[in-house]
Amino acid sequence: MKQNCLNYLKALRPQQWSKNLLLFAGIVFSHNLLVPGRMLRALAAFVIFCLLSGAIYLVNDLFDIEEDRQHPLKRQRPLAAGAISKMQATLFALMLLLLCTGSAFVLHHCFGMVAALYALSLIAYSAYLKRVVILDVIIISAGFVLRAAAGAIVINVVISPWLLACTFFMALFLALAKRRHELTFHGVTENCRRTSLTEYSPLLLDQMIAIVTASTMVSYALYTMAPRTIEVAGTHYLIITLPFVVFGIFRYLYLVYRENQGGNPEMIIFSDKPLFIDVILWIIVIILILYM
Numbered sequence: 001m002k003q004n005c006l007n008y009l010k011a012l013r014p015q016q017w018s019k020n021l022l023l024f025a026g027i028v029f030s031h032n033l034l035v036p037g038r039m040l041r042a043l044a045a046f047v048i049f050c051l052l053s054g055a056i057y058l059v060n061d062l063f064d065i066e067e068d069r070q071h072p073l074k075r076q077r078p079l080a081a082g083a084i085s086k087m088q089a090t091l092f093a094l095m096l097l098l099l100c101t102g103s104a105f106v107l108h109h110c111f112g113m114v115a116a117l118y119a120l121s122l123i124a125y126s127a128y129l130k131r132v133v134i135l136d137v138i139i140i141s142a143g144f145v146l147r148a149a150a151g152a153i154v155i156n157v158v159i160s161p162w163l164l165a166c167t168f169f170m171a172l173f174l175a176l177a178k179r180r181h182e183l184t185f186h187g188v189t190e191n192c193r194r195t196s197l198t199e200y201s202p203l204l205l206d207q208m209i210a211i212v213t214a215s216t217m218v219s220y221a222l223y224t225m226a227p228r229t230i231e232v233a234g235t236h237y238l239i240i241t242l243p244f245v246v247f248g249i250f251r252y253l254y255l256v257y258r259e260n261q262g263g264n265p266e267m268i269i270f271s272d273k274p275l276f277i278d279v280i281l282w283i284i285v286i287i288l289i290l291y292m
Contacts, residue, residue: 007078008092011061012054018266020049022144022167026152026159030232031290038155044107045154048100049147052119055096058089060126111154118146133199137175144171162223169216174265176212177252180205181262213249220245237289244282251275 023046024033032038061068061079068080078084084092097119105112125139148167152159184202223229224238251274256262261272269275 007083011058011078011084011089011092012051012096013057014050014054016057016266017050017053019144020046020053020147022147023049023151023154025148025163025167026157027155028286028290029160029163029229030152030155030157031234032155032157033287033291041107041154042151045104045111045151048104048107048115049118049150051096052100052104052115053122055093055100056119056122056126058093058096059123062086062089062093063126108154108156111150114146114150114153118143118150121146131196133196136196137172137179140175141168141171144168160223160226160229162219162226162229166216166219166223169212169219173209173212173216173249173252176205176209177256177262178265180209180256181260185260185263209253213253216249217242217246233290235289238286241282241285241289244278244285248275248278248282251278 024042027033027035027038027042058079061077064074065080065086068074068077071080074080079086079089101112101116101119104115121139122143125136129139130136145164145168148164149159179197179200180202183197183200183205221239221242224242225236229238230236251272252262252268255268255272255275261268269279
């Protein structure tokens with residue numbers, strides 16, 4: 001029984017739930033981090049999105065089960081390894097999707113609509129859109145924007161369009177770097193179902209990454225200097241956090257191009273000491289500027 005529960009939990013990929021921390025961007029940057037009622041709503045939204053994204057990962061594994069069984073690492077996933085049957089996975093994913101979207105609508109009707117849109121778009125990605133070149137990385141990036149927007153909506157605050165733009169470009173940067181890693185490190189096999197990978201080339205991805213890198217840094221700089229941001233934050237000192245963002249992006253580029261990393265963004269942040277320290281310092285400086 002215990003092992004069965006662990007298999008279900010593993011199938012939800014909890015190691016990737018860190019992506020949902022983006023839901024707290026709205027409460028941090030709107031000066032509501034210390035407001036208990038809103039913090040509880042943000043935490044509830046975080047839990048909902050963790051379970052919702054876990055259900056979508058399970059749906060993705062259902063579509064990719066045959067390919068995963070031929071992959072040296074993915075074949076260890078519970079569904080591909082046979083620890084969970086396809087029928088059990090289908091019923092569990094459906095139950096979680098209904099539970100999470102229903103809970104999202106109870107928490108806030110607009111939050112529920114965003115959660116439903118997030119689920120539908122990523123299920124469409126798993127079923128077909130990940131095979132459409134360029135659109136595949138855009139859908140992934142849009143999922144991060146929906147996370148950020150959901151975190152603001154659930155506590156009834158307006159999130160800066162520049163912050164949403166920065167979120168989109170940053171997510172696009174990570175998605176393109178991951179595609180480059182897949183293409184250059186693993187290559188494309190004949191039975192690869194993600195046929196969009198065959199449409200990319202290292203040169204094309206390098207040009208896209210260069211454009212998105214500049215866009216990310218410019219949009220973040222514009223966010224910190226926007227009149228609305230200064231008014232809400234009560235300070236114009238957010239611009240001093242820009243060097244942390246620049247270092248983080250350049251460090252990630254170094255890891256992608258010199259260390260052949262980029263296939264697992266959420267693990268890179270925790271495994272690379274300079275990048276991890278940079279992220280922690282960025283968070284500390286943000287908190288000090290906004291709340292001290």
